[in-house]
Structures are given as structure tokens and as C-alpha cells.
Amino acid sequence: MFRLPFTTNAASRAALRQGPWSAQGARRCMSVRPQELSSLTPPPRKKVTIQTLHSMRKANKPITMVTAYDYPTGQAASSSPLIDMILVGDSLSQVCLGFGSTTQLTLEAMIHHASAVARGATHPFRVVDMPFGSYHVSAEETIRNATRLVREGGAEAVKMEGGKELAEIVHRLTELGIPVMAHIGLTPQRQSALSGFKVQGKSVEGASKVLSDALALQDAGAFAMVVEAVPRELGKHITDKVKVPTIGIGAGPGTSGQVIVLEDLVGTWDGHKPKFVRRFANVKEVRDIGIHKFGEAVRGGSFPHPEEESYTMDPQLWQQFMQSQGDNNLALSV
Numbered sequence: 001m002f003r004l005p006f007t008t009n010a011a012s013r014a015a016l017r018q019g020p021w022s023a024q025g026a027r028r029c030m031s032v033r034p035q036e037l038s039s040l041t042p043p044p045r046k047k048v049t050i051q052t053l054h055s056m057r058k059a060n061k062p063i064t065m066v067t068a069y070d071y072p073t074g075q076a077a078s079s080s081p082l083i084d085m086i087l088v089g090d091s092l093s094q095v096c097l098g099f100g101s102t103t104q105l106t107l108e109a110m111i112h113h114a115s116a117v118a119r120g121a122t123h124p125f126r127v128v129d130m131p132f133g134s135y136h137v138s139a140e141e142t143i144r145n146a147t148r149l150v151r152e153g154g155a156e157a158v159k160m161e162g163g164k165e166l167a168e169i170v171h172r173l174t175e176l177g178i179p180v181m182a183h184i185g186l187t188p189q190r191q192s193a194l195s196g197f198k199v200q201g202k203s204v205e206g207a208s209k210v211l212s213d214a215l216a217l218q219d220a221g222a223f224a225m226v227v228e229a230v231p232r233e234l235g236k237h238i239t240d241k242v243k244v245p246t247i248g249i250g251a252g253p254g255t256s257g258q259v260i261v262l263e264d265l266v267g268t269w270d271g272h273k274p275k276f277v278r279r280f281a282n283v284k285e286v287r288d289i290g291i292h293k294f295g296e297a298v299r300g301g302s303f304p305h306p307e308e309e310s311y312t313m314d315p316q317l318w319q320q321f322m323q324s325q326g327d328n329n330l331a332l333s334v
């Protein structure tokens, strides 16, 4: 069921479902009577599944994925029918929690945030990152942690960073019914071992390592893979060689889809900006103007407006109350 918060009647729900992406829809909404709306609105976007994603890859229809970290961003990521997948990425650690790297994120924090995203999300397929250390110790512990992400975090699949060394655990999880999205190329959790955030697969050996990781993880059962920060020639070549969807971030236009951090694309993150980030909106500016205007209005005494933005009490009851307090000043003070 397609859920929309904030609305109380069927007509406004239908109008909202039409959404800001459809200028034509908006015009129609204004020109027809509410009871006619439901017949004009397109059906809500169907729930995206692994099968949907595999069909899209086959049909060469680019797949879209954005990150989300909490209930409102889960809703935001679901606000367009053009978004297919949500990633509760461990970039959460930096973008949302203010840590210096993704390695500081705990499993508990990830579960806390992923479950909020799941409550806000509608049709997109939800993937949750396994935090650093949560899939490193043993198969048993990895399975226990992935299970918690599914059961408590609402994950429909988990993602883990690494190459062929993960093939065995990817196979195990897949067999148990926990779909795994691989993450190859630049793996930010290994930032220290890689001596920084560097484009991967630029040398002959490097390119062949990333390709062999992709093939090994596909064979192990990964249903899709993130390919991060590799030359675009390699991004395309890997996509041609594997059958599962490749979702690129800094891997060029030749992958099956693209993923980007939500705060990067809407412009609320003003930290480091990798080359592959495009800012599609400047929400930070709008947000900060709003906050400043609130400050100005309170300082200037124009907020809140006494009638429009506050409550009042029956004058007789107010009088009784003041008398009960032994106070003879009966005038309303505000």
C-alpha cells in the first residue's frame, strides 16, 4: 500500500500522489472535481523487487538509487516514482552523525537509523550497509548481524564492501535468503589501507583485480553491485561482463544504474565533494534562510502572531481563573 503522510482525505492524497514531478498532473488537479481525480491519477509505483531490478538491467533502463538515513529522508527518497532503490549507507557515519569516517559506525546505530528509513520509505528497494567490523570476524557473527539488519532494521538486502575474499560469506547469506549487494572498486571502509580515497582500477593489474572481484561476487550470488570510483571504461566493461545490475558512483555512464548520497545531490552536505558528485538542488541555502528568518521574526517581535499563531481562552473562564488566583487585573495581557 502506498502511504502518504500529512493528508486526511482521498482527494488531497490523490493530488499529492500525482506529485511535483508532473506539471500536467498539477494542472489537472485544479481543473477537475475531487471525485474525478482518482480516475486520472496513475496507479502508485509498484514495490520494487530484485526481479524488477533484474528486468530493468535486461531492458537497459537506468536504475536509480539514493541514500537515506532517517524517517524524513526515507520519505524524501520515496517522493519520486523515478527512484528505484534506497541505500542506508554507512556514509551515515559522516553525513548524519558527524564522525570522521565510516569505520566509526556501530551496528546498533545502523539498526536505529535503518528502521526509521524503513518506516518512511514506500516503493524503493531497501539496502542497508553492513558497518565496518560487522562482517569481518566469523561467518556466524556476520549471519547474526545481517539477520538483525533484516529483522530490526527493515533491510531487504545488505551491502558489504570488498572483493573475492567475501565470496564465501556472500554465498552463505544468499543461500539463507538474505540478498547481498556487493561493493567493489573504491571501498571507503578501507580508506586507511588504501591510503585515502583514490580511484581504483587505473592500472592493468588494478583493473583486472576489480573485474575479477566483480565476477567472483556475481558467482557467489550477489544480486547487484555498487562499483565506486573506477575509470568509466572499466565501469562499462564490468557491466558488460556481469549479468547482475551494476550501480555506479564515480564509475561513469556505462553502468546499469547510479547511486549518490542524498545530501550531496540536494546540497545539504558541505563537506568534501568528490569529483563524481553533482548538486541537483541547493537545499542548504533554502534551509538556512528559513532558520535565519525565524530568528529575525522572534527578535523583531513578529512571531508568533497573536491571533493567527496562538491560542486563547474563554474570557469568562480567564476571569474566573484570575480571581481564583487572587489577581484583580482582568485584562488579557497578550
Ligand SMILES: Nc1nc(=O)c2c([nH]1)NC[C@@H]1CN(c3ccc(C(=O)N[C@@H](CCC(=O)O)C(=O)O)cc3)CN21
Pocket (backbone or CB within 6 Å): 090, 091, 094, 095, 102, 186, 188, 197, 198, 199, 229, 261, 263, 264, 269, 272, 273, 274, 275, 276
Ligand atoms: N557525502 C558523502 N558522499 C559520498 O559519496 C561518500 C561519503 N560522504 N562518505 C563515504 C564515502 C566516501 N566517499 C568518497 C570520498 C572521497 C572521494 C574522493 O575524494 N575521490 C577523489 C579521487 C581522486 C583520484 O584518485 O583521482 C576525487 O577527487 O574525486 C571519493 C569517494 C564516497 N562516500
Ligand SMILES: CC(C)C(=O)C(=O)O
Pocket (backbone or CB within 6 Å): 067, 087, 088, 089, 090, 091, 092, 129, 226, 228, 249, 259, 261
Ligand atoms: C557512497 C555509497 C555507495 C555508500 O556506500 C554510502 O553511502 O555509504
